[in-house]
Amino acid sequence: GQNIDQPTEMTATEGAIVQINCTYQTSGFNGLFWYQQHAGEAPTFLSYNVLDGLEEKGRFSSFLSRSKGYSYLLLKELQMKDSASYLCAVRDPKDGAAGNKLTFGGGTRVLVKP
Amino acid sequence: NAGVTQTPKFQVLKTGQSMTLQCAQDMNHEYMSWYRQDPGMGLRLIHYSVGAGITDQGEVPNGYNVSRSTTEDFPLRLLSAAPSQTSVYFCASSSGIRDSQGETQYFGPGTRLLVL
Numbered sequence: 001g002q003n004i005d006q007p008t009e010m011t012a013t014e015g016a017i018v019q020i021n022c023t024y025q026t027s028g029f030n031g032l033f034w035y036q037q038h039a040g041e042a043p044t045f046l047s048y049n050v051l052d053g054l055e056e057k058g059r060f061s062s063f064l065s066r067s068k069g070y071s072y073l074l075l076k077e078l079q080m081k082d083s084a085s086y087l088c089a090v091r092d093p094k095d096g097a098a099g100n101k102l103t104f105g106g107g108t109r110v111l112v113k114p
Numbered sequence: 115n116a117g118v119t120q121t122p123k124f125q126v127l128k129t130g131q132s133m134t135l136q137c138a139q140d141m142n143h144e145y146m147s148w149y150r151q152d153p154g155m156g157l158r159l160i161h162y163s164v165g166a167g168i169t170d171q172g173e174v175p176n177g178y179n180v181s182r183s184t185t186e187d188f189p190l191r192l193l194s195a196a197p198s199q200t201s202v203y204f205c206a207s208s209s210g211i212r213d214s215q216g217e218t219q220y221f222g223p224g225t226r227l228l229v230l
Contacts, residue, residue, distance in 0.1 A: 101172070104158070
């Protein structure tokens with residue numbers, strides 16, 4: 001089975017940095033995704049990690065350590081519009097018929113205050 | 115491209131009623147899936163399809179049926195609605211190509227379902 005943990009809620013100030021951690025225990029690993037979801041809307045893709053290390057995309061970065069079963073999403077220069085939920089998801093390791101099955105964590109709600 | 119579309123946006127059902135949630139995508143994606151999202155529980159996979167004519171169960175399939183007669187459409191059927199099926203339902207699709215975005219899934223806008 002798959003188990004993915006992330007904090008329920010975080011609060012940060014506009015202009016600051018916030019780090020959202022995600023730990024996973026899975027029977028295998030074939031990639032980790034971060035999605036952003038504003039209230040009442042659909043999740044949208046933020047980042048993808050399949051190898052260890054840091055992936056940077058503008059104000060957002062994502063890090064992966066496969067040996068530790070750990071990832072984080074780093075949000076820099078926080079803006080009010082970054083207030084949203086952030087979802088960590090791990091892909092099932094099997095290819096073929098189950099090639100793109102994702103298991104999601106419960107999501108972390110980030111509140112950005114002025 | 116409209117991307118992934120879902121209808122209806124909102125629905126209220128009585129216990130025991132049946133209904134179909136529609137999902138369509140115009141990106142020629144092979145992989146499609148249905149999730150439900152409940153407070154504090156994240157997204158849970160209901161059913162998925164790797165191509166027309168092929169479907170399989172996800173984590174929480176009970177009470178739901180699916181079919182995939184075309185690449186574009188992937189409807190979700192509730193045969194006899196129960197209050198436990200009150201949730202937000204998202205349909206998603208992906209291309210089948212492991213590109214720089216890892217074959218990310220694209221989500222529809224969701225259907226909010228209330229079962230009384």
